[in-house]
Amino acid sequence: MRILIAGGGEVGFALARELSRDQEVFVIDHSDEARERFAGLDVQFVAGSATSAEVLERARAADADLMVACTGHDEVNLVACALAKSLGLSRTICFVSDDGFLTAGGSGESIREHFGIERFVWPEAQLADDIERIIAAPGAIDAEVFAGGRIRLLEYRLQEGSPLTAGPVSTLRVPHGALIVAVKQGGTFHIPRGDTRLGAGDKIIVMGTPEALRDLEPQIEPSSAGGTRRQLVTIIGGGDVGFRLAQRLDAASNVEVRVIEKDRRRGEQLAASLRRALVLNGDGTDLELLEAEGIGRSDVLVSVVDNDERNLLASLLARQLGVRKVIARVSRPANLRLFELVGIDVALSPRGAAVASVIHEVQAGRANLLAVLEEGQATVVELVVPAEYQPRALAELKMPPQSIVGAILRRNQVIIPRGPDQVRPHDRLLVFATSESAASIRDFFAPGR
Amino acid sequence: MRVPVVIHLIGTILRLFGLTLLPPAAVALLYAERSDAAAFLVSGVAAAAAGQLMVRASRAPGEDLRRVEGLAVVAGAWVLAAHAGALPYVWAGMPPVDALFESMSGLTTTGATVIRDFGEFGRGMFFWRSLTQWLGGMGVIALFIAVLPRLGIAGRQLFFAEAPGPTDEKLTPRIRKTAAALWTVYAGLTALEAIALVAAGLPLYDSVCHALTTLGAGGFSPHPQSLMGYRNPAAEWIVTGFMFLAGANFALHYRMLRGETHVFRRDEEFRVYLVLTVAATVLVAILLGPAAGTIVDRVRVASFQVLSILTTTGYASADFNLWNDQSRAVLVALMFVGGCAGSAAGGPKVVRQILVARYSLLELRRTLHPRGVLPVKLGGRVVPEDVMREVLVFFLLYLAVFAVCTVVVVALGADLVTGFTAAIATLGNIGPGLNVVGPMGHYGDFHPVSKVVLTAAMWVGRLEVLTVLALLPPEVWRSAQWAGAGAHVPRAPAPAGGRLS
Numbered sequence: 009m010r011i012l013i014a015g016g017g018e019v020g021f022a023l024a025r026e027l028s029r030d031q032e033v034f035v036i037d038h039s040d041e042a043r044e045r046f047a048g049l050d051v052q053f054v055a056g057s058a059t060s061a062e063v064l065e066r067a068r069a070a071d072a073d074l075m076v077a078c079t080g081h082d083e084v085n086l087v088a089c090a091l092a093k094s095l096g097l098s099r100t101i102c103f104v105s106d107d108g109f110l111t112a113g114g115s116g117e118s119i120r121e122h123f124g125i126e127r128f129v130w131p132e133a134q135l136a137d138d139i140e141r142i143i144a145a146p147g148a149i150d151a152e153v154f155a156g157g158r159i160r161l162l163e164y165r166l167q168e169g170s171p172l173t174a175g176p177v178s179t180l181r182v183p184h185g186a187l188i189v190a191v192k193q194g195g196t197f198h199i200p201r202g203d204t205r206l207g208a209g210d211k212i213i214v215m216g217t218p219e220a221l222r223d224l225e226p227q228i229e230p231s232s233a234g235g236t237r238r239q240l241v242t243i244i245g246g247g248d249v250g251f252r253l254a255q256r257l258d259a260a261s262n263v264e265v266r267v268i269e270k271d272r273r274r275g276e277q278l279a280a281s282l283r284r285a286l287v288l289n290g291d292g293t294d295l296e297l298l299e300a301e302g303i304g305r306s307d308v309l310v311s312v313v314d315n316d317e318r319n320l321l322a323s324l325l326a327r328q329l330g331v332r333k334v335i336a337r338v339s340r341p342a343n344l345r346l347f348e349l350v351g352i353d354v355a356l357s358p359r360g361a362a363v364a365s366v367i368h369e370v371q372a373g374r375a376n377l378l379a380v381l382e383e384g385q386a387t388v389v390e391l392v393v394p395a396e397y398q399p400r401a402l403a404e405l406k407m408p409p410q411s412i413v414g415a416i417l418r419r420n421q422v423i424i425p426r427g428p429d430q431v432r433p434h435d436r437l438l439v440f441a442t443s444e445s446a447a448s449i450r451d452f453f454a455p456g457r
Numbered sequence: 458m459r460v461p462v463v464i465h466l467i468g469t470i471l472r473l474f475g476l477t478l479l480p481p482a483a484v485a486l487l488y489a490e491r492s493d494a495a496a497f498l499v500s501g502v503a504a505a506a507a508g509q510l511m512v513r514a515s516r517a518p519g520e521d522l523r524r525v526e527g528l529a530v531v532a533g534a535w536v537l538a539a540h541a542g543a544l545p546y547v548w549a550g551m552p553p554v555d556a557l558f559e560s561m562s563g564l565t566t567t568g569a570t571v572i573r574d575f576g577e578f579g580r581g582m583f584f585w586r587s588l589t590q591w592l593g594g595m596g597v598i599a600l601f602i603a604v605l606p607r608l609g610i611a612g613r614q615l616f617f618a619e620a621p622g623p624t625d626e627k628l629t630p631r632i633r634k635t636a637a638a639l640w641t642v643y644a645g646l647t648a649l650e651a652i653a654l655v656a657a658g659l660p661l662y663d664s665v666c667h668a669l670t671t672l673g674a675g676g677f678s679p680h681p682q683s684l685m686g687y688r689n690p691a692a693e694w695i696v697t698g699f700m701f702l703a704g705a706n707f708a709l710h711y712r713m714l715r716g717e718t719h720v721f722r723r724d725e726e727f728r729v730y731l732v733l734t735v736a737a738t739v740l741v742a743i744l745l746g747p748a749a750g751t752i753v754d755r756v757r758v759a760s761f762q763v764l765s766i767l768t769t770t771g772y773a774s775a776d777f778n779l780w781n782d783q784s785r786a787v788l789v790a791l792m793f794v795g796g797c798a799g800s801a802a803g804g805p806k807v808v809r810q811i812l813v814a815r816y817s818l819l820e821l822r823r824t825l826h827p828r829g830v831l832p833v834k835l836g837g838r839v840v841p842e843d844v845m846r847e848v849l850v851f852f853l854l855y856l857a858v859f860a861v862c863t864v865v866v867v868a869l870g871a872d873l874v875t876g877f878t879a880a881i882a883t884l885g886n887i888g889p890g891l892n893v894v895g896p897m898g899h900y901g902d903f904h905p906v907s908k909v910v911l912t913a914a915m916w917v918g919r920l921e922v923l924t925v926l927a928l929l930p931p932e933v934w935r936s937a938q939w940a941g942a943g944a945h946v947p948r949a950p951a952p953a954g955g956r957l958s
Contacts, residue, residue, distance in 0.1 A: 275830040280839040287830040297828060 010034070010072045011370065012097070014058035014088045015079030016042030019103065019131075022341075022363045023076060024051050027370060034067045037079075058088035061095065070096040076366060078103040078129075086123055093124035101127045101366060105248065127369075131362035135312075136252035138361070139335055142354060143241060143257065143308050147225055149211070149333075149354040152379045152388070154438060158422045159415050161189075161215045161379065161388065161440075164228045165353065168208040171227045178202035181227075185220030185424045189213050189414045189440040190386060195345075197386050197442045199412045213381070215414035215440065216424050242266045242306040242331075244292030244322045245313035246278045249337060249358065253310065254278065258285045266301070268292045292322040304329030312337040323352045371447070378438065386442050388414070393435045394453055403427035408448040411441035458937045461515040462522070463529045466615075468511025470534040473601050474541055475505030477592060478585070481545070485581025493549065493581040500544035507541070525933060527614030528924050531598060535916055538597055539564050542589050549582055554905050561912045563589030564597065565919035566801060568676025568771035568888030569879075571901040571908070575681040580662060583679040587666040593919070594673025594703070594801035595643045603636040619920065642711045643801075647672045650699045657691040671699045674801040676771025676888040683896060684774040690757060693774045697761045704768030704796030705730060725836045726797050726808040733807065737763040737791055744783040766791045769803040771888025771896075778895030785891060792881045803886025803918055805855060812840060812848050847923070854922045859884050862914045869904035879903075883911040884918040 009031045013020050016037030024046065027033050033051040036058045037043070046053045056063035058079065069075065075092045077085035082104045089100040102125045120128065141151040150163035166173055172180055177200045182188060191200050192211040206212060214221060241257055243250045246269035257263045265285035269275040272289055279287040290297040292311060303309065309326040311319040311334070319336045320343075326334050335354040338344050347355035364384035368377050376390040402413060402425050416423040417436040423429060431437070441449045478501030485494035518526075539561040546556035555571040562569045563586050572578065592600065598619045616632050647668045654664035663679055670677045680686040684693055702710065705727055712720045721727050741759035742752075749755050761774040766788045777788060795804015812833060819831045832839040859880050867876035871893065878890025879900065889896040900908065917925045927933075 269830075272830075276832065276839075279830040279832050280834075283837070286826060288826060288828045289830050290828045301826065301828070 009074065009370070010068075012036065012064075012067055012069055012072045012075040012092065014075060014077040014085070014092075015103075016046060016053075017078065017080055019078040019359050019363060020076075021045060022359070023078065023366060024049055026363070026367045031370070034072065036063060036067055057084075059084055059091060061091060064088075064092055064095055072097050074099045074101070074370065076101045076103070080105075082106055086125075089125045090123040099126045100124065101129060101369075103362070104128050104130050105132060129362050129366060131358040132248040133252055134361055134365075135337065135356055135358035136249050136256065138356060139249075139253055139310055139312075139354075140256045142335060143239070143263070143310075145221075147228055147333075150213075150381065152381075154378055154388070154415070155417055155422060158217065159215065159417075159424075159438065160218055160221055161213060161381075161414070162221055163211055163213050163381070166206055166208050166210050166212060166228065170208065172212070173206050173208055175205070176202060177204045177206065180206075183216075183220045183223040186214055186216030186224050187412075187414055187424050189215050189412050190442070192382070197382070197410075199410055199440075199442070213386070213440070215438070217422060220424070239263045239307045240266070240305060242268065242303050242309045242326075244268045244309070244311040244319075245337075246271075246274055246287070247312065247314055249312040250310070251278060251281075253312070254282055254285050258282050266303075266306075268297070293318055293325060295325060298325060298329060304331060306331045308333045308335065310335045310337075314339065316340060316343050320347065320350070320352075323347075324350065327351060368446075371450075384443060386440065387446050388438060388440050389446075389449060391437045391439055391449070391453055393431060393433050393437065395433045397431075397433045397453070399430050399432045401427065402429045402431055405431055407439075408441075408445045408452070410445040411439055411449045414438045414440045458523065458525050458529060458933060459518075460937050460939045462518045463526055463533060464511050465515035465517055466522075466526075466530045467533045467537060468508045468513075468515065470508070470530075470598065470601055471537050471541065472505050472508030472512065474538045474597065475501040475503075475508060477501075477588065478504065478541075478545070481581050481585035481588060484584040485579060488580045490579040490581050493545070493579045496545040496548035497581065497585065500541065500548070503544060504538075504541035507537075522614045524614060525927065527617075528927050531615055531619050532916075532920060532925050532928060534598060535564065535920065539912075539916070542585075545582065545585060549578060554908050555901065558900065558908045558912045559586070560589065561915050562883075562888070563587075563675070563677065564593040565886050565915040566590045566593045566670075566673045566675040566769070566803060567883055567886045567915045567919075568670070569883055569894070569900050569911070569915070570677065570888075571899055573899055573901045575679075580679070583677075584662075584666060586677045587669040587675070587679070590673040590675025590677055591647065591669035592673075594675060595640055595707070599636045600640055602633055603640050619924075638711050639707045642707055642714065643672060646699065646702060646710070650695065653695045653699075654692055657695055658689060659687060659692055663687075667696065668699075671696055671770065671772075672703045672801060674700070674703045674768050674770045674796065674803065674886075676765070676769075678772060681897075682773075684761070684772050685776065685896075693757060693761050696772065696774075697757075697764055700761075700764040700768045700770050700772075701734065703770070704764065704800050704802040706797045706799035707801075708799050723836070726811060729811055730797050730807045733794065734760075734764060734767060737767065737787060741784050741787050744787065745780065762788060763791065766887060767794060767802075768796045768800070769885055769887040771882070773889060773896030776895065776897050778891055778897065789878065789881075789891070792878070792885055792887055795885060805852065805885075808835070809848050809851060811835065812845065813852060816845060816849070851922055854926055855884070855918075858914065858917055858922060862910055865910045866903065866907045869907045871903065871907065879907075879911060880914065884914040886915060886918050 011027055011031050011033050013024055013033060013035045016035050020035060024033050024035055028049050028051050034054055035046055035051050036054045036056065038055060038057050043053055043055060054063060054067040069092045075097050077088045079085055085102045089102045092100060142148055145151045145162055147164060148162040149165055152161040177188060188200055190197050190213040191204060191206060239262060241263055243254055246267050250267060254265050254267050257265045266288060267278055267285055268288045268290055269278055270291050275287050275289045288301060309331040311322040313319050316339050323334045323336045333353050336347055336352045338347055338355045338357045341357050341360040344355050344357060364380045368380050368387055377387060378390055379388040413425055415438040416425050439449055478497045482494045482497035485497060539557060542564060543556040543560035546559055547553055558571050596619045598615050602616055616636060650671055651664045651668035654667060655661055666679045684696060709720045709724055709727060738760040741763055742755040745755050745759065758775050762777050765772045794810055795806045796802020798806045798808045815833045819833060823829060823831055833845055862880035862884060863876050866879055867873055875892040875894055879894045882888055882890040894900055
């Protein structure tokens, strides 16, 4: 596959590094620094602007299969995609950082068609959406929804004394309709077997119906009082992510939102567009302010300033004040582990997540990629069972190691399967796989196997 | 401030105002009241001549009109128009102070009267009384902006000086078209009410007069006992409905007619206005007690009186001066509210009450969150700081003027309740108050100085205080240019009044 990356910034570099391992990659950027940065990678660097037809021709855009436009400017990305399209390129992915034009004329559909863009990637919005989902599931540190909300995937960190740490997985009383699909112990994911023992501090990923997961909650966090209570959420930083998150939470009736924003004028803008949320003018690392406003009473604190150090400090202060769940934004993926090490419940990197989703889209081929977890360490893909397939029990299906069928969608039915459950033609399987088995799972039902 | 420019524009308006004395002359002729017809003709010619003289003696504005000049033009034009409108009353035998009071009460849509005996005056006079309220309701100057293309840019300044609501909403980009659109809706609703009242059994003359004074939120009635005198429940309901419309923003009516059906639901001020109307009606209906009749009767009487006061119309379908104190207290409280901005109603306006209430609540919240960013919002939009300041200053000045008027009137011999309600009823352009100035009473027995003070209160209240009080600081007049400094701007001769009618 031949891939064109317009923009040699942080995102472009991360993409190129991953994709250049087994694809042919062209990178377009006009700066000399970018050229030096890419010198170490096995890619073709084209100097110039991505909005120039001449440059695109030099990068042989007409023969490329995919273009990813990820310069720092939305306008440049849009024009580059449109231009490449007119030169005959078939697929384009466009990074954006603003929804001014996306929302125009209903969900950006017309704009997308107009510029011939296959997909918009908006890292900040994705991050805000991820955080919102996590907040909506008390106790969980990551959350995804599938099949229109009939299946959910939640990630938890096990507490000391949780009933789930009592014995091997096969002896645990997990509610029917919920399935522990993965455990993260010591930095790596693996699929639990019957004799796997879970311990405090482990992260587990559970797939299941919303009802079953609700029943599971008391086992994971015995202290949680159920999800119907009013939640108090404090957001530090009213930038793109903070604002979008505040807007989404503001619309929910059972969430009370506070936004702490340092810049006075930005604060006024936020207060103007948020209906109920309280905007506070101040610094999220100002202990006096945090104490005066009783931030310690928050159920969730989200620190999404565009600065890792400040996020870390604010999160640690919040922890000290007694906030139950702390979510922080991490700009440099390298810092992710540090954040989790010092006890931040959830550390998320907007660019990391966006890069991972693009890479998986490139690699996924025909399989339908539903979710990317933990910066690409695990994925959820959807596989359709071919028509000529002989029905058989799930246990007899020779799935690759380090993958597990988390749910079966049969017409309108949702089945959270156990060993004896049947797999039939036309079933849609939601398969959870770690990164090492991701490649083999994609072609599982492909002809020739 | 360039005084010649101000005089020129006032002259232009006055000249045109002379024309408005023609319809009552025709009505007087119709009822064979020759002397009155002559009064209207002579007064009209006098006003037009005075206006023409002012135009001749001064100079036209160039392209620009300064804000303070706009205020001066509006304030001045209203005083002179009231004087011109008083001429027919003087002719008919009223003392000059009374005549000016009656004329100002008409133009400002107050509806307070000094007439003791309604039999002394002819139908032409009562038609003129009603017509002044209709003209004043939507604004004399707005009318002239609609028909006078030459006001141009000056029109914009004048329009907002005459109706200085906290929002300067325009329906169309051009102020002249906006004024024309509002006047069209206004005239249409008036015609509709007149037809409805005729259908309900009122005589044609009375129907027209009441339609004119309902839409203007004025309250003059050709009947000495106001609406109560007709004993016609259907007519009362019709008037109640149209009072409600007159008290709502005409811009909303216009947009509704243009097909924007949701405007009423979306408008925050309108929603509060509606809730206030219903709540006050229910409250009064309960407080009146079973002695006041059946539930239906009580609701009818309560809603009529509540809307009459809230929209500052000032009709009465019952002598609420005889009500119990609880019910009267509700009405007095409503006197301090007024209708919606952009309506024909007077008073402080619902929108200002909303803003002040929100501002106060936010200040209370600020004690809990000293670092909170807490903007005042209306309809989801942030109200700018300077608008908020103007609203607060408005209330302070409004109450100050009210207090001064009360003290003067009481000091000159009125009892406290009379003085208190007379002051708010004139400043708020309502009309009737309580006791001596109750709905069946009149202002005729006040001390002449009191009458002059209350006349001024009507004027100040109609122009929403700031327009007039902004002209008081001495520095406005110190820096004024009195002579026609600079060249007289040559231009085409002014159109004669007749060409416009």
